Amino acid sequence: MITVFIIILGIIMILAAIIAVMSKNLLTAIISSGVISLLASIIYLILSAPDVAMTEAAIGSGLTTIVFLYALSRIKKINKEIDDD
Amino acid sequence: MIKRLLIIVVIILLIVIFLPFMKNVILKDSLNELSSGYVEKSVSDLKTANIVTAVVVTFRGLDTLGEVTVLFIATAGVGLLLKRKKGEKSKKSDKRPASEILQTGASFLFPLTILFGVYIFLHGHLTPGGGFQGGVIIASAFLLLLLSNINFQFNHTVLHWVESLSGAFYVLLGLLGLILLGSFLNPKFLPLGTLGTLFSAGAVPLIYSFIGLKVGSELSNILDSMRGAEE
Amino acid sequence: MRYTLILGFILFMIGLWAMLTRKNLFKIVIGFSIIDTGVHLIIVTIGYLSGKTAPILDKLVTPANAVQKVVDPIPSALVLTAIVIGLAVTALMLSYVVRLYKRRKSLSIEDYRELKW
Numbered sequence: 001m002i003t004v005f006i007i008i009l010g011i012i013m014i015l016a017a018i019i020a021v022m023s024k025n026l027l028t029a030i031i032s033s034g035v036i037s038l039l040a041s042i043i044y045l046i047l048s049a050p051d052v053a054m055t056e057a058a059i060g061s062g063l064t065t066i067v068f069l070y071a072l073s074r075i076k077k078i079n080k081e082i083d084d085d
Numbered sequence: 086m087i088k089r090l091l092i093i094v095v096i097i098l099l100i101v102i103f104l105p106f107m108k109n110v111i112l113k114d115s116l117n118e119l120s121s122g123y124v125e126k127s128v129s130d131l132k133t134a135n136i137v138t139a140v141v142v143t144f145r146g147l148d149t150l151g152e153v154t155v156l157f158i159a160t161a162g163v164g165l166l167l168k169r170k171k172g173e174k175s176k177k178s179d180k181r182p183a184s185e186i187l188q189t190g191a192s193f194l195f196p197l198t199i200l201f202g203v204y205i206f207l208h209g210h211l212t213p214g215g216g217f218q219g220g221v222i223i224a225s226a227f228l229l230l231l232l233s234n235i236n237f238q239f240n241h242t243v244l245h246w247v248e249s250l251s252g253a254f255y256v257l258l259g260l261l262g263l264i265l266l267g268s269f270l271n272p273k274f275l276p277l278g279t280l281g282t283l284f285s286a287g288a289v290p291l292i293y294s295f296i297g298l299k300v301g302s303e304l305s306n307i308l309d310s311m312r313g314a315e316e
Numbered sequence: 317m318r319y320t321l322i323l324g325f326i327l328f329m330i331g332l333w334a335m336l337t338r339k340n341l342f343k344i345v346i347g348f349s350i351i352d353t354g355v356h357l358i359i360v361t362i363g364y365l366s367g368k369t370a371p372i373l374d375k376l377v378t379p380a381n382a383v384q385k386v387v388d389p390i391p392s393a394l395v396l397t398a399i400v401i402g403l404a405v406t407a408l409m410l411s412y413v414v415r416l417y418k419r420r421k422s423l424s425i426e427d428y429r430e431l432k433w
Contacts, residue, residue, distance in 0.1 A: 003319065010323040017327055017350050021334040026342055033346045036327070040353050043320055048370040049360050049392045050213035051137045054205075055399045056356070058221040063304065064349060064403055066228060070311040071410040072342070075417050077313075082421065092336045096329065107325055112317065114365055120388045124371065128379045136371035136386065140393040152397040159404035166411040213372060217400050280379065300400065307407045 002046060013039045026072060034065035132277045133210045133286040141215065142289050142296075146259070146270035153299060157252070160303045160310075167310045183233050191233035198226035206297030210286045216293040220300025227305045231312060239309050244302050251298040258292050320361045327354030339424050341413045345406060352402045356395045363391030 013036050020032035037060025044053035116124065127139030141149050182188075206219030230237050262271035272292060278285035327350055334347030364387055371389040373382060413423070420427055 006317075006319050006323075010319060013323065014326055014330070017330045020346055020350065021330060021338065021343065026340070029343065029346055033349055036350060036353055040357060043323075043357065044360055047317065047320065047360050047364045048368065048387050049363070049395070050370050050372070051135075051215065051218070052356070052360055052392050052395050052399070054214055054218045055221065055396055058218060058225060059399050059403050060353065062225055063221065063228070063308070064406055066308070067311050067403070067407045067410060068342070068345075070308070070313070071414055074311075074313050074414050075423070078414075078418055078421075089337075092333075095336070096333060099332070100329065103325060107318075107321060110318075110321065110362075112362075112364070112366070114367075116365070116383060116386075116388055120390055121383045123389060124383050124386060128373065128382055134373040136373075136382075136389040137392045137396065140389050141396060145390075145393060149397060152401055155401055156404050159401070159408045162408045163404075163411045166408075166415050213370070215396075217396055221400070280373065304403070307404065311407060311411065 006043065006046060009039050009043060027069075030065060030068040030072065033068075034061045037061045037064065128280070131272070131286055131289065132280045133289055134280060135210055135212065135215070137213075138210045138215050138289065138293065139286075141217075142292050143270060143272055146292075149296070150255070150259070150270070153252070153255070153296060156300065156303055157248075160306050163307050164310045167313060182235060187233050191229050195226050195230055198229065199223055202226065202297070202301065206294050207290060208283070209293040209297075210289045211283070216296030217300055219297040220302075221304060223297070223301035224304035224308060228308055231308060239305065244306060247298055248302040248306070251295040251302070255292060255295040255299065258288055258295070262288070317361055317364050317366065320357055320364075324354045324357030324361065327351070327357065330354075339426055341416065341423050341425060344425070345409050345413065348409065349402070349406055352399075352406075356398060359391045359395050359398075363388035 016032045016035045016039070020029045020036065023029045023032065037056055040060065041053045041056040044050075044056055123140055123144055124136055126144075127133045127136045131139050131143060133139040183191075202219045202222035204219075205214040205222055206216045209215030209219070227239075258272075259270040262274055263269045265271075265274040270292070272286065272288035275287040275291070276284075277287050283290075331347045331350030331352075331354060334350065335344050338344055338347065368387045369377060369385055371386040371392065373379065377385045416428065417423060422428075
């Protein structure tokens with residue numbers, strides 16, 4: 001039962017990784033890489049490492065995604081300043 | 086073309102190297118000597134219910150000190166790369182402020198999230214969690230404020246003092262162990278208490294609390310630097 | 317739990333492939349974070365012992381039988397700190413991306429050819 005669960009999670013993670021790498025839209029890519037981390041935290045829980053699962057859930061899917069998004073928004077802001085000049 | 090071919094060759098070679106390892110890896114079914122030693126020691130010697138915490142704070146404490154240093158250097162690097170020039174004030178943001186509901190909700194949730202983070206790192210030796218997780222939760226509380234209030238400014242003096250004082254106290258506690266008991270980061274100079282209560286495990290909760298404060302302030306600093314000039 | 321080992325390996329390979337072939341600087345950083353996740357999965361899997369529980373003492377895991385009942389705590393401890401460092405390093409890489417973009421106004425790695433062979 002738990003094996004089937006892990007296989008399904010793994011397939012979703014690999015699909016998300018492929019989307020993150022291939023997607024033309026950067027926002028989609030960033031969100032997909034957050035999804036990978038979120039699902040990885042479930043797998044850590046199954047592997048009985050709750051400490052790691054907590055860290056991964058808070059950092060991998062929360063803060064890393066936000067840091068990426070902040071960087072993206074800064075890039076867009078620089079673009080806008082060029083357009084204004 | 087040659088470059089693409091090279092990349093494919095590199096990846097195939099890596100697969101060839103790692104495939105036997107994947108196939109023949111022996112998944113153990115009992116702890117090895119070192120791990121079982123750690124488990125026994127953390128129960129009998131340290132009275133720490135969460136064995137991962139015992140490994141992070143005491144048995145591998147010097148590594149953790151190194152990792153906190155790496156974190157500090159990376160934070161300093163981010164701040165240095167994205168610093169604002171002196172006197173450079175960016176244009177007034179034309180974004181409209183967040184809605185009333187979002188602001189009220191964020192100011193309601195902020196103290197609760199901070200409290201949860203403090204709980205996580207104070208109970209690091211009893212339940213899953215600890216300084217790193219608690220610090221991250223504190224940083225995400227500040228993230229909530231940053232997202233809901235576009236005019237929010239960190240008080241940098243407080244942030245820097247918290248960060249440097251907690252780092253200094255972490256090293257001081259380690260030195261105290263060295264002076265009193267003869268080994269660096271030895272937490273047994275405080276009474277050990279009974280297994281499973283809040284005041285147990287010697288100085289482990291104290292050390293992990295300082296790590297938590299340091300990680301929380303450093304990650305908040307990273308978030309603030311990445312957000313950049315938004316005022 | 318051989319499956320998670322294979323999963324970590326596949327994620328590692330996807331991330332490496334992304335780092336080697338993508339042109340966009342953001343995609344390279346994303347590839348790095350995928351590699352990170354894959355390596356952490358592999359390390360945690362190596363510490364897993366089938367049928368055993370988390371290394372935390374409670375009513376079922378008593379001091380007397382702890383050694384027989386818990387998984388290896390060392391990989392957990394290593395990965396725990398590695399994840400936090402991973403975030404800091406990712407933030408450092410992204411701030412370099414922002415700085416490079418400020419200089420050259422381009423996100424493509426092809427436009428930075430000072431070291432091209």
